[in-house]
Amino acid sequence: MTATAGLRLVDIQKRFGATRALRGVSFDIAPGEIHALIGENGAGKSTLMKVLSGAHPADAGTMELGGRPYLPADPHDARKKGVAMIYQELNLALHLSVQENILLGAESASLGWIDRGQSRERARSALAQLGHESIALDRCAGAFSIAEQQVIEIARALLIKPQVLIMDEPTSSLTRADTEKLFATILRLRAQGVSIIYISHFLEECRQLCDRYTVLKDGETVGTGQMDAATLDHIVTLMTGREVTDLYPRSTHARGAVVLDVKAVASEPRLKRASFQVHGGEIFGVAGLIGAGRTDLLRAIFSLDALAAGEVCIVGEGEAEETATPRRRWRQGLGFLSENRKEEGLMLNQSIADNLTLTKQDSFGRCGWINGRRQRQVAQRWVGALRVKCRDAGQRIGELSGGNQQKIAIARLLEHPARIFLLDEPTRGIDVGSKAQIYQLIGELAAAGKTVIVVSSYLPELLGLCDTIGVMCRGELAAIRPRADWTEAEIMRVAMGSV
Amino acid sequence: MKSTLKHLLAKGGPFIGLILVIALFSLPTETREFFLTYHNFKIIFTQTVIVAIGAIAMTMIIVSGGIDLSAGSSIAFTSVVGALLIQREFGTIPTVILVLTAGAIIGLVNGTMIAALRMPPFIVTLGTMSMIRGAGKWRADNQTVNYEGSPINQWMTTADPAGYALPPGVWVAIGLATVTAVVLKNTVFGRHVFALGSNEATARLCGLPTVRLKIMIYALAGGFFGLAGLFQLSRLRQGDPTVAVGLELDIIAAVIIGGASLSGGVGTILGSMIGALIMAVLRNGSQQMGWPTYFQEIIIGLVIIVAVFLDRLRQGKQT
Numbered sequence: 001m002t003a004t005a006g007l008r009l010v011d012i013q014k015r016f017g018a019t020r021a022l023r024g025v026s027f028d029i030a031p032g033e034i035h036a037l038i039g040e041n042g043a044g045k046s047t048l049m050k051v052l053s054g055a056h057p058a059d060a061g062t063m064e065l066g067g068r069p070y071l072p073a074d075p076h077d078a079r080k081k082g083v084a085m086i087y088q089e090l091n092l093a094l095h096l097s098v099q100e101n102i103l104l105g106a107e108s109a110s111l112g113w114i115d116r117g118q119s120r121e122r123a124r125s126a127l128a129q130l131g132h133e134s135i136a137l138d139r140c141a142g143a144f145s146i147a148e149q150q151v152i153e154i155a156r157a158l159l160i161k162p163q164v165l166i167m168d169e170p171t172s173s174l175t176r177a178d179t180e181k182l183f184a185t186i187l188r189l190r191a192q193g194v195s196i197i198y199i200s201h202f203l204e205e206c207r208q209l210c211d212r213y214t215v216l217k218d219g220e221t222v223g224t225g226q227m228d229a230a231t232l233d234h235i236v237t238l239m240t241g242r243e244v245t246d247l248y249p250r251s252t253h254a255r256g257a258v259v260l261d262v263k264a265v266a267s268e269p270r271l272k273r274a275s276f277q278v279h280g281g282e283i284f285g286v287a288g289l290i291g292a293g294r295t296d297l298l299r300a301i302f303s304l305d306a307l308a309a310g311e312v313c314i315v316g317e318g319e320a321e322e323t324a325t326p327r328r329r330w331r332q333g334l335g336f337l338s339e340n341r342k343e344e345g346l347m348l349n350q351s352i353a354d355n356l357t358l359t360k361q362d363s364f365g366r367c368g369w370i371n372g373r374r375q376r377q378v379a380q381r382w383v384g385a386l387r388v389k390c391r392d393a394g395q396r397i398g399e400l401s402g403g404n405q406q407k408i409a410i411a412r413l414l415e416h417p418a419r420i421f422l423l424d425e426p427t428r429g430i431d432v433g434s435k436a437q438i439y440q441l442i443g444e445l446a447a448a449g450k451t452v453i454v455v456s457s458y459l460p461e462l463l464g465l466c467d468t469i470g471v472m473c474r475g476e477l478a479a480i481r482p483r484a485d486w487t488e489a490e491i492m493r494v495a496m497g498s499v
Numbered sequence: 500m501k502s503t504l505k506h507l508l509a510k511g512g513p514f515i516g517l518i519l520v521i522a523l524f525s526l527p528t529e530t531r532e533f534f535l536t537y538h539n540f541k542i543i544f545t546q547t548v549i550v551a552i553g554a555i556a557m558t559m560i561i562v563s564g565g566i567d568l569s570a571g572s573s574i575a576f577t578s579v580v581g582a583l584l585i586q587r588e589f590g591t592i593p594t595v596i597l598v599l600t601a602g603a604i605i606g607l608v609n610g611t612m613i614a615a616l617r618m619p620p621f622i623v624t625l626g627t628m629s630m631i632r633g634a635g636k637w638r639a640d641n642q643t644v645n646y647e648g649s650p651i652n653q654w655m656t657t658a659d660p661a662g663y664a665l666p667p668g669v670w671v672a673i674g675l676a677t678v679t680a681v682v683l684k685n686t687v688f689g690r691h692v693f694a695l696g697s698n699e700a701t702a703r704l705c706g707l708p709t710v711r712l713k714i715m716i717y718a719l720a721g722g723f724f725g726l727a728g729l730f731q732l733s734r735l736r737q738g739d740p741t742v743a744v745g746l747e748l749d750i751i752a753a754v755i756i757g758g759a760s761l762s763g764g765v766g767t768i769l770g771s772m773i774g775a776l777i778m779a780v781l782r783n784g785s786q787q788m789g790w791p792t793y794f795q796e797i798i799i800g801l802v803i804i805v806a807v808f809l810d811r812l813r814q815g816k817q818t
Contacts, residue, residue: 304704327706336704344704347697349764358694358705361687368687412705 005066006030006195007052007083007164012061014047014219021047023219024061029195029212031163034186036206036227037199039216040239040457040492045199048216049166052197053085054078066163076105084157088169090149094142099123101141102156126155129192130185147178151185158189165189166197171205172291183209201289203232203496215239233489240459240488248464251443255467256280258315259451260420262301265310271296272475273310278420278453278468283446285462285483286455287491288472294455295339297472298422301453302329302336314420330359335418337409339425339455341402345409348398352390353379355397356408359416382411386437403434410438421445421452427461439465459488473497512809513757513773516802520777524784534787541657541665547779548655548668549574549727549734549743553750554757554771555672555679556723560620561754562683563716564696564763568624569609569631570724571746575739576635577602577728581651582644582738591650599725605631606721607714614713628747635740644738654733668730675723680768692716696763752799753778756806777802 007029014022022044029035039045050056054072063070072078092101108118132151171179214224215238223238260278271293278284288294299305301312303324317332338345346355356379365371379393386407427435442452456462470480471494479494524534553570560567580601584594612623655668683689694702702709757774759766785795
């Protein structure tokens with residue numbers, strides 16, 4: 001590895017408000033190298049990629065490309081300087097032809113008129129470079145499979161002759177066979193001297209494909225080395241090795257009777273099969289990688305997504321129905337907390353009181369009238385009980401901090417009141433104080449005989465909180481065991497499909 | 500200081516606007532004695548009735564996150580229906596009931612297509628706007644529908660034979676605005692309308708019957724447009740299928756000037772009523788000043804843009 005070639009990052013730092021997303025990342029890659037970038041959700045991979053591709057400037061640290069300082073002003077500038085990015089979500093104009101997509105933003109033209117012959121030639125040679133000459137240039141991009149669309153997107157990136165190509169979870173929506181084809185394409189690019197940064201949760205794939213690896217944890221580089229020399233265990237330990245603090249108060253709770261029986265449920269497009277039972281007074285954790293179908297499982301149980309197969313039995317509520325609705329689920333005593341507070345969980349421009357009582361507004365008066373005073377009193381009680389920082393229950397919820405918003409979102413379930421709590425990432429993006437409070441609340445719920453199902457990407461949280469943990473992998477609930485039988489490394493191993 | 504100004508804009512923006520326009524026409528000596536009179540304001544209020552009733556309905560729709568472009572066509576169509584019924588010697592009460600029903604049915608169709616078939620309201624009502632206009636011309640045989648007198652003709656006259664101080668139409672609009680404002684603020688239905696427009700995903704998650712709710716909103720609004728159609732009939736004293744072209748845009752403008760957000764979840768009936776009045780005052784005042792109509796049009800367009808700009812300032816304060 002010489003100092004004049006490839007890409008080199010030294011001590012990159014990036015801060016968003018009070019959050020230090022990157023605390024010091026150092027990393028280098030040589031021409032013709034495939035380098036795996038590994039880390040848990042939230043370890044800082046996405047932020048690092050945004051810094052590299054010019055979407056965010058770094059606060060501190062230096063970047064060099066080909067021996068010269070590399071300071072991209074924006075993603076377009078980064079492309080011109082030779083760093084191209086393939087995002088997990090593909091960015092194609094599905095109504096335009098393959099050729100138009102490949103040349104988008106880099107059309108061969110003089111005075112605004114497109115040079116058709118030259119355009120065709122450039123698009124064709126980009127596809128040929130990838131070994132995919134068979135893709136018809138004139139067809140709509142939307143007519144191709146996801147795997148082929150990805151090739152089209154890579155071809156677009158190649159048009160600018162990149163020195164570095166960054167790929168973010170490129171195989172997450174590919175089948176096994178398509179994954180193999182993609183690997184062949186990537187190896188071709190390596191042979192042509194392109195440096196490839198390969199981000200993936202699938203460690204097996206990284207082992208198969210990559211030359212070296214770098215592990216990020218909490219915004220820092222915690223390890224780097226040759227792929228051949230590393231064991232999976234070593235990498236998993238690097239990713240997860242941290243201490244479980246006593247944020248998680250162990251409450252004593254006795255397991256009661258079965259209250260929810262989920263039988264082989266599936267839903268489009270991700271959830272393939274999941275079966276489990278939960279009991280009164282039980283905290284059940286669901287682990288898995290992003291896209292493994294954890295959220296889909298909760299949504300299917302709550303009838304926000306239609307079931308494609310299987311059934312959800314709520315004990316004491318009669319037979320499972322073909323078509324339940326969220327409305328019916330609330331009546332049956334279920335409550336759902338969305339992982340997406342802003343988009344789905346809350347009405348940001350409405351008051352705390354309205355947000356908190358939305359599921360039961362008809363209970364605040366007679367004949368459809370709402371007794372606003374009683375509604376506000378109820379909300380005010382929760383504001384006090386959960387120590388929510390706000391002016392009063394009439395304040396717009398959008399003006400509150402994330403932690404306080406989340407407390408109100410949870411209070412909606414408490415006030416309803418639910419007896420089975422489906423909590424999707426209940427502590428995402430909130431401060432440590434609120435987190436501890438929410439953990440304590442979950443413990444109290446279980447102690448009171450309620451059932452809590454928690455989806456979380458943060459493993460210490462699941463291990464600290466839950467009685468039972470189920471791990472999902474590629475749409476299936478792969479393993480369910482008591483907490484004592486799990487370790488972080490073991491959960492990661494099952495989640496990445498390497499049982 | 501700056502925040503006080505913004506606070507003032509946020510709370511009383513449309514109201515301040517109304518006072519400003521009234522002041523604009525009250526100050527010049529040549530119009531003062533005609534403009535700021537009881538009689539002139541009786542005319543302004545009467546001219547506002549149709550847009551105001553439409554704006555009550557449109558406020559509901561816009562707050563729920565929708566839009567209804569078929570309002571103008573519905574008003575023309577229902578006025579034709581009313582004229583045809585009177586022609587066939589239906590009594591006043593059956594005529595009113597049937598016209599309101601006709602409006603509600605149009606709303607029901609709009610609402611069903613939007614909610615059950617999940618089509619965008621803009622597209623659906625753009626289509627029905629044209630269909631309803633066509634249906635009105637067809638039923639009216641492509642001409643105005645005339646009839647020999649009806650008590651309905653007295654609803655919009657400023658002659659005030661019964662001594663109500665203002666024509667019945669104005670009182671109906673004021674009553675309806677009050678009732679709807681109370682319903683939107685204090686009933687489960689009203690809060691659900693806001694919830695739907697503020698965040699439909701949350702409404703669904705919290706178990707609100709979103710489909711039924713949307714259909715109800717459009718059907719109710721359709722009934723209101725039917726009522727506006729009756730006042731249109733009363734004003735012209737004939738059913739005219741070509742009337743109220745583009746009126747939906749005046750109605751939407753009134754709601755927007757009144758502080759509602761086209762993205763839903765925000766809006767008040769009082770604001771929309773003031774918005775409707777601002778436009779009526781501008782029209783009336785410009786006529787008194789002897790300004791040409793093109794000048795009025797330019798002014799009204801400007802007011803809409805300024806109102807939305809102020810709305811953005813207000814939004815900026817919130818985020």
